[in-house]
Amino acid sequence: MRNDKNNNSPVMADIQSIDADHHLHPFTNTGALNKKGARVITKGQGVYIWDSEGNKILDGMAGLWCVNMGYGRKELVEAATHQMTELPFYNTFFQTTHSPAAELAKEIASVTPGDLNRIFFANSGSEAIDTIIRMVRHYWAIQGKPYKNILISRENAYHGSTLGGTSLGGMSGMHKQGAPLLPNIERIRQPYWYGEAGDMTEEEFGIACAKALEDKILAVGPDNVAAFVGEPIQGAGGVIVPPANYWAEIQKICTKYDILLAADEVICGFGRTGSWFGSETLGIKPDIISMAKGLSSGYLPIAAVAVGNRIANALIEHDEDFYHGFTYSGHPVAAAVAIANIRLMKQENIVEYVAKDIGPYFQKKLRETLADHPLVGHIEGVGLLVGIALVKDKATKELFPDNVDIGMICRDHCFDNGLIMRAVGSRMVASPPLIISHAEVDELCEKARLCFDLTLKSVS
Numbered sequence: 312m313r314n315d316k317n318n319n320s321p322v323m324a325d326i327q328s329i330d331a332d333h334h335l336h337p338f339t340n341t342g343a344l345n346k347k348g349a350r351v352i353t354k355g356q357g358v359y360i361w362d363s364e365g366n367k368i369l370d371g372m373a374g375l376w377c378v379n380m381g382y383g384r385k386e387l388v389e390a391a392t393h394q395m396t397e398l399p400f401y402n403t404f405f406q407t408t409h410s411p412a413a414e415l416a417k418e419i420a421s422v423t424p425g426d427l428n429r430i431f432f433a434n435s436g437s438e439a440i441d442t443i444i445r446m447v448r449h450y451w452a453i454q455g456k457p458y459k460n461i462l463i464s465r466e467n468a469y470h471g472s473t474l475g476g477t478s479l480g481g482m483s484g485m486h487k488q489g490a491p492l493l494p495n496i497e498r499i500r501q502p503y504w505y506g507e508a509g510d511m512t513e514e515e516f517g518i519a520c521a522k523a524l525e526d527k528i529l530a531v532g533p534d535n536v537a538a539f540v541g542e543p544i545q546g547a548g549g550v551i552v553p554p555a556n557y558w559a560e561i562q563k564i565c566t567k568y569d570i571l572l573a574a575d576e577v578i579c580g581f582g583r584t585g586s587w588f589g590s591e592t593l594g595i596k597p598d599i600i601s602m603a604k605g606l607s608s609g610y611l612p613i614a615a616v617a618v619g620n621r622i623a624n625a626l627i628e629h630d631e632d633f634y635h636g637f638t639y640s641g642h643p644v645a646a647a648v649a650i651a652n653i654r655l656m657k658q659e660n661i662v663e664y665v666a667k668d669i670g671p672y673f674q675k676k677l678r679e680t681l682a683d684h685p686l687v688g689h690i691e692g693v694g695l696l697v698g699i700a701l702v703k704d705k706a707t708k709e710l711f712p713d714n715v716d717i718g719m720i721c722r723d724h725c726f727d728n729g730l731i732m733r734a735v736g737s738r739m740v741a742s743p744p745l746i747i748s749h750a751e752v753d754e755l756c757e758k759a760r761l762c763f764d765l766t767l768k769s770v771s
Contacts, residue, residue: 323363326351337472350726355382358744358751360731371725371732371741371755376546376578377609380655381744387610390651394644403432403641411650412641418653419606419615422587425596427617432641436577437471439601439614440540443573444475444493445635447538447599450571450622453629461495461536463527468501469547470540470575479540481548497531499523501545502553505689505700505708517554525564538571538598539564543589546578549738550698552691558593571598571622577614578696581605582656582745585666585694592693598622606649613645661745669745670694673752680756684763686717695747699739701766710737711770721766728765730758 331345351363358381360368373379380387394411401409416430431446433439444462451459464470466481477485478493481501486492500507500523508516528536539561545551565572574597579589583605586592590600598621603614618626626633639645656662673695681687681699688702701717703709711717718734725732733740743755 323351324348326363357381357383358747367729368726369730369743369751369755369758371730371743371759373742373744374609375604376583376742377604379581379583379605379745380608380652380661381746384608384610384655386655387608387648387651390647391611391644394647398643400639400643402638404636408641409643411643411646415615415641415646415650415653418650419602419617422653423600423617424588424591426620427597427600428620429618429623431616431618432637432646433603433614433616434612434637434639434642434645435471435614436575436601436603437473437476438637439577439603439616440470440479440575441473441475442616442635443538443540443599443601444479446616446618446622446626446633447571447573449633449635450625451537453625453631456534458535459537461497461531462538462540463497463499463524463536464540465501465545466498467503467548467551468498468540468542468545468575470542471577497527499527501548501551502557503549503551504554505691513554514556517557518560520553521557521560521564524561525568528564528568528570533568533570536568536570538573540573540575542575542577543579543593543595544584544693544696546696546740546742547735549735550692550696550740550742552693552698553593558595562594562596573597574600576600577603578742581653582662582665583694583696583742585662585670587662589693606652607645608652610652611642611645611648612639613642613649656745659746665694665745669747669749669752672749673697673743673747676752676756677759680760681763684760684767686721686763686767695745696742697740698735699741701737701739715770717766717770720769721762724762724765724769725758728758728762730755730762732759732762 327348330349335341352360353363354361358370360370398409403412419430420428431442433442448460464479464481468481470476470480475493478496481498500520502520504513504516574590574595576588580602584592590597598619600617607613674692677697678690682690686701688700688705688708690699703711717737721739722734
C-alpha cells in the first residue's frame, strides 16, 4: 500500500473505508464491492492511470469511452481555469446566453454532418437521449400528429440510465429495476451477425435486421411511429458492428414511412470511428444526434443534441416555448473545455490520425495478437473501438455456461496486470484514448494476450 507523502492524501484503506460508508456506485453490487474494497485511482497521464498502490495501468477504455485526448491535457485544464475566474456559471433560461455556449454551438456545428447545425445542450448522454425523446415527439405534435409518438430502438442497445434512456434502451436487466417504463417504446432485433445470424451471410443478415424495422413499423402502424433510434455501432452492448448494408436499408425504410432517424453518437462521436461522428463512417444521414463523452474528453460533464433543419425549423417557427432543459445546459466552464477540446482535436488532426494511422494499426495488431487465441471466437471493430467474443469452442461458437462469468474473469486478470478492458457479458471491449501511440497499442495487445492466457488457465 502506498501513501503519497507529497500530497498528504489518505492511505488507500482510509479512502476505501470512507467510500464504503458513504458512496453508492453506479451499476454496482454495493455490498459485494464494500467487502472487496474499491480500487482507488489517484492520477492519470496520457493513456495511463495510477492507483493508490502505485500501479501503472494502461486505460484501454479511455475512462468510460470518453477520455479521447488522454489524461493531463493542460489546454483543457487552462480553459476551465480561465472560465472559472471570468464567469463560473450563468443559465441560458432567461433569454440570456454567454460566449462559451454560443461559441461551442458553432464549434459543434462545424464538425457535425449534413444540416445538423442547431445545438441543444445537456449534461450527460442520458439527458441527451431524454431530449431526443421529448423533441421528436414534440415535433410531430406541432405537425398536427400527436399520435405519432412511438419510438423504435433495438434489443441490447444502451441509451443511458435515466427513466427515458432505460425505457428506450434494450437492456433487460435494467428494465427489471425502476419499472414501469415509459410507454410507446418498441424494440427490434440487434444486428449482431456473429452471435445471431445462424447460417446467413452478413449481407443477408443485414437485410433481415433492417426488415425487422419495417415489420415493426407495419405492426404498430406507420403513422404512429415518431423515430428509429440507434447507435451507429452499439457500444455498451458489446461493440456490435452491423453488416455493411444495414444502415443503408434502415435509412430507406425511415424515408419510405416518413420516420425520423436519430443516431446516438455518445460513444461513436468525436473521432472514435475515424470520422467526427460514427454516422459519417457508416453512411447514415440522421435527422438528429446525441453526443456527450468525447465532447469534452470527459474532463467535465457536458452533452448536446444536434438538430437538423427539419426539426429545428419546426421548433423555431412554432410560436410556443419548448418546455425542456437543465440548470446546467451550456454550463460556461464545461462549454469552454469542450471548445478547447474540439480545437485541440483539429489542431492535432486527431480524426485523420484515427482514420488513416492508429485506427487501422490498432485493428490489425489486435487481430494478429488475439485472433488465434483459443478463447477468441470473433473480433469486430472500427477505428479505436473493438469487441471480442469469448467462446468455449471456436468451431461451434459455444459459449461458457452461465455459472462461468468468463468476461469478468478476464476483466479481473486485465486489471491485475496493468490493463483496463471492459467485460460485456461474454465479450471484452476496448476503446483507448485517441492519442494512443503504436508502441502503446503494442503494449495493450501484449497485455491482452497475457490476460487471455490467464483467463483460459482459470477456466481449464
